[in-house]
Amino acid sequence: MSLKYSFKEFDKxxxxxxxxxxxxxxxxxxxxxxxxxxxxxxQTAKNILTQxxxxxxxxxxxxxxxxxxxxxxxxxxxxxxxxxxxxxxxxKEVEANAQxxxxxxxxxxxxxVIPKQAPVNPHYGxxxxxxxxxxxxxxxxxxxxxxxxxxxxxxx
Numbered sequence: 001m002s003l004k005y006s007f008k009e010f011d012k013x014x015x016x017x018x019x020x021x022x023x024x025x026x027x028x029x030x031x032x033x034x035x036x037x038x039x040x041x042x043q044t045a046k047n048i049l050t051q052x053x054x055x056x057x058x059x060x061x062x063x064x065x066x067x068x069x070x071x072x073x074x075x076x077x078x079x080x081x082x083x084x085x086x087x088x089x090x091x092k093e094v095e096a097n098a099q100x101x102x103x104x105x106x107x108x109x110x111x112x113v114i115p116k117q118a119p120v121n122p123h124y125g126x127x128x129x130x131x132x133x134x135x136x137x138x139x140x141x142x143x144x145x146x147x148x149x150x151x152x153x154x155x156x
Contacts, residue, residue, distance in 0.1 A: 006114055007140055014145075015111065016098035019138040020090050022118040027135045028064040029080035033087050034113030034137070036060065042108040042141060046091055052084040059084075087137065094139050103143045111142035 003021055010017065033052075036059050037045035051057035058077035061068050068076035091110075098105055118134035 003136065005138060006116070007112055007138065010140070011142075012101070014103070014143045015140055016094055016101050016103060016108075017138065017140045018090055018094035018097055019136065020086060021136050022134045023086050023137065024132055025080075025083045025086055025135050025137075026133045027115055027117050029059075029078070029083040030087075030115035030135045030137055032059055032061050032063065032078075033080055033083050034115055035062070037087070037091075037110050038113045040110055042091065042095060042105065042110060045110050046088060049084045049088040049091070052079055053081055053088070055079045055081070087139075090137060090139050094141050098141055098143075107144045107146075108141045109144045110139065112138075112140040114138040114140075 003019070005017060005019065007017070033049075037048055040048070048057065052059055058071045058074060058079050060071075060074045060077045062076075065076035068078065071077035095105055095108070098108055114137070116136045116138070118136045120134065121132065
């Protein structure tokens with residue numbers, strides 16, 4: 001089985017990517033953790049995930065928040081520890097891929113987080129209806145280019 005990257009507008013000179021295939025995490029928590037780290041600096045995203053793993057900062061659940069506990073200052077939220085561990089592993093992999101490509105790792109921004117439903121493998125034996133929750137997660141980082149804005153010259 002060969003999986004392909006779903007992001008087609010990939011620029012090899014300024015981007016790096018990595019994918020985890022069929023990891024045992026719920027798709028819903030992968031989507032919410034992806035929303036929490038997308039658009040952030042790579043080091044900031046790592047700090048967010050380590051705080052979730054140590055249960056110091058929750059992830060805000062904006063979409064799948066029915067019957068969720070209220071967390072202070074964010075509203076409905078959870079501590080998806082297992083999902084955060086896999087996402088942190090994926091961020092370390094994409095950082096290594098960026099170093100290999102010759103990108104500046106201090107200026108990397110998490111550009112896209114794409115979680116998808118993985119193929120379901122049925123359990124065999126007496127109880128056949130139970131299946132594992134699995135997701136495939138793809139992360140793309142982009143090198144940020146700090147462009148200085150030209151100063152407005154007065155018309156004199």
